[in-house]
Amino acid sequence: MSNTTAADFGNLVLRDRVHGDAYCDPQVFEREIDGIFSRHWIFVGHEGEIPNKGDFRQRQIGRQPVIFLRDQQGQVRVLMNRCTHRANAVCHLERGNAAGFTCPYHGWRFRLDGELASVPYPDRYDADFDKSRLGLRHARVESRRGFVFATLNPDDVPLDVHLGALVLAELDDIADLSPVGELLINAGVHRVRFVANWKLMVENAIDGYHANPVHRSHFENVRARTGFDPAALTTSSSPARIRDLGHGHCAWDSSSIIAKGTRNFPGNRPTETAFNTYRNALIERHGEARADHLLTKSGSHLYIFPNFVYVGAHYRLMQPMSVNQTWVQLFPIMLKGVPQEINTRRLRTHEVFYGPAGFGQSDDIEIFERNQIGLSAALDPWSLIARGIHLETRHEDGSISGQITDELSNRAVWGRWRELMTSEEDAA
Amino acid sequence: MSALLERVQAFLYQEADLADRHVYSDWLALWAEDAVYWIPCNDDDADPQTHVALIYETRSGLEDRVRRLSSGYAHSQNPQTRLSRVVANIRTIELPDGLVEVRSVCNITAFRRQIIETLAARVVHRLRPYGDGFRIVSKTVYLVNNDGYIGNMTFLI
Numbered sequence: 001m002s003n004t005t006a007a008d009f010g011n012l013v014l015r016d017r018v019h020g021d022a023y024c025d026p027q028v029f030e031r032e033i034d035g036i037f038s039r040h041w042i043f044v045g046h047e048g049e050i051p052n053k054g055d056f057r058q059r060q061i062g063r064q065p066v067i068f069l070r071d072q073q074g075q076v077r078v079l080m081n082r083c084t085h086r087a088n089a090v091c092h093l094e095r096g097n098a099a100g101f102t103c104p105y106h107g108w109r110f111r112l113d114g115e116l117a118s119v120p121y122p123d124r125y126d127a128d129f130d131k132s133r134l135g136l137r138h139a140r141v142e143s144r145r146g147f148v149f150a151t152l153n154p155d156d157v158p159l160d161v162h163l164g165a166l167v168l169a170e171l172d173d174i175a176d177l178s179p180v181g182e183l184l185i186n187a188g189v190h191r192v193r194f195v196a197n198w199k200l201m202v203e204n205a206i207d208g209y210h211a212n213p214v215h216r217s218h219f220e221n222v223r224a225r226t227g228f229d230p231a232a233l234t235t236s237s238s239p240a241r242i243r244d245l246g247h248g249h250c251a252w253d254s255s256s257i258i259a260k261g262t263r264n265f266p267g268n269r270p271t272e273t274a275f276n277t278y279r280n281a282l283i284e285r286h287g288e289a290r291a292d293h294l295l296t297k298s299g300s301h302l303y304i305f306p307n308f309v310y311v312g313a314h315y316r317l318m319q320p321m322s323v324n325q326t327w328v329q330l331f332p333i334m335l336k337g338v339p340q341e342i343n344t345r346r347l348r349t350h351e352v353f354y355g356p357a358g359f360g361q362s363d364d365i366e367i368f369e370r371n372q373i374g375l376s377a378a379l380d381p382w383s384l385i386a387r388g389i390h391l392e393t394r395h396e397d398g399s400i401s402g403q404i405t406d407e408l409s410n411r412a413v414w415g416r417w418r419e420l421m422t423s424e425e426d427a428a
Numbered sequence: 429m430s431a432l433l434e435r436v437q438a439f440l441y442q443e444a445d446l447a448d449r450h451v452y453s454d455w456l457a458l459w460a461e462d463a464v465y466w467i468p469c470n471d472d473d474a475d476p477q478t479h480v481a482l483i484y485e486t487r488s489g490l491e492d493r494v495r496r497l498s499s500g501y502a503h504s505q506n507p508q509t510r511l512s513r514v515v516a517n518i519r520t521i522e523l524p525d526g527l528v529e530v531r532s533v534c535n536i537t538a539f540r541r542q543i544i545e546t547l548a549a550r551v552v553h554r555l556r557p558y559g560d561g562f563r564i565v566s567k568t569v570y571l572v573n574n575d576g577y578i579g580n581m582t583f584l585i
Contacts (some may be wrong), residue, residue, distance in 0.1 A: 164478070192578060193577040218496065225488070
């Protein structure tokens, strides 16, 4: 496309189909960075990654480098990683703990809250030089149940409006898996990259229809080891549902096929003793009904537009690098207040499927890369997302649901994408 | 060269050749029943009980890996990655329990879908004498990029 307008971006998404340019056109990517990632709430990390004062992680908002940190007062902040003097990156380590940041170029020193503490040889500045106006620039930051979101747009809606009550309830169900309501993000990170558009992973995160053809080799292993057939979850006769939670956020609820009050640890089941200790601690905190609800639901998936995914034992931070390059970090979630064995089983269960050598995600990524190739065949440029479109169920809480193999989540995500990509407010 | 080093070298070369040629069942047969295969993630010193690994597998996990690769449905190895590896800098330490600790380095050149990549690692094997050769009791692979973003790593390392 040349001289693209907001309306042109809108033409790439119809209710039941998506144009290949939405995944392949560099102009679309530029607009996503400017219009979505730089103007709306995005996920930046979990507070558990930075438990101590001075802990920091490098992150990106769109293409902009930021420092995700806990300051000297214990407050979580997202600061632009750019010296306010001559723009050197003040933080060069990917993660660590610091008392502050000193720019390596001319020695300007910043505190963890971003304030400019000192500059060398200040006598050569005039009386107008005002350190209080030269702190590191901040993004707006809010967190819910430890999940931290940031926006570069001072006029953005409050985070609760962006997330909505349905997503907030999902975050409660994740955080409450810890009997003390606290997640520990201290078990490292898988980093994977692929040669395909970032939205191919978004679509895949809440897509039940792909599971049986793509993950057949893994499902056969699980069946051989445990007798449990994961493929039953994702046939068209499965009772499992996909939910559109509004604003492009979606969930996949597999609890209907998990035995009540059990945890889905295929191949890596904890001992009875460890599991019962964990379950009893949850019951003490929440009562039996909610404890079993949490356990049964814990194999579910959550996607928060645009760059957050939660699946089973990890959350995922997606970083688009270019129209066909994507970097992803997967953080295993450890539960505070459970026997160590439970957390170790969560790690082993995670590794079997995820990461660059895992048995499941590696095949998803292979499919994304083949998808990027296929999308360039433009004689008929449309990709179809109509499955189950006539069978959507609207609920009183505002959600819409469909059967697990329906393409309801694709329609939800692309609907939100179209809305933001065509927003006149952001066109400038 | 000592007789032990010569036997260890022959064993490591055999393992490397089987992995390069994707001869999965023969590669699996080199491992002991009580084997542990570990590729640390993020940090060479990470404790696998509390820190995620790229691979942390006992015998059953290795069997699952090989069953999957042999199934015909592992898309990420269809087509297979073309592999050529060099194993070098081999040193042996005889341990009091009769095992042999072997320290080596490994450079793997991997080619798939017009992209050629290199993986490099320090490797520590613990080998149990078995007949004329050995069985692998543990193998730990310290990749130089274990904290980096990694693409397809589904072939045998």
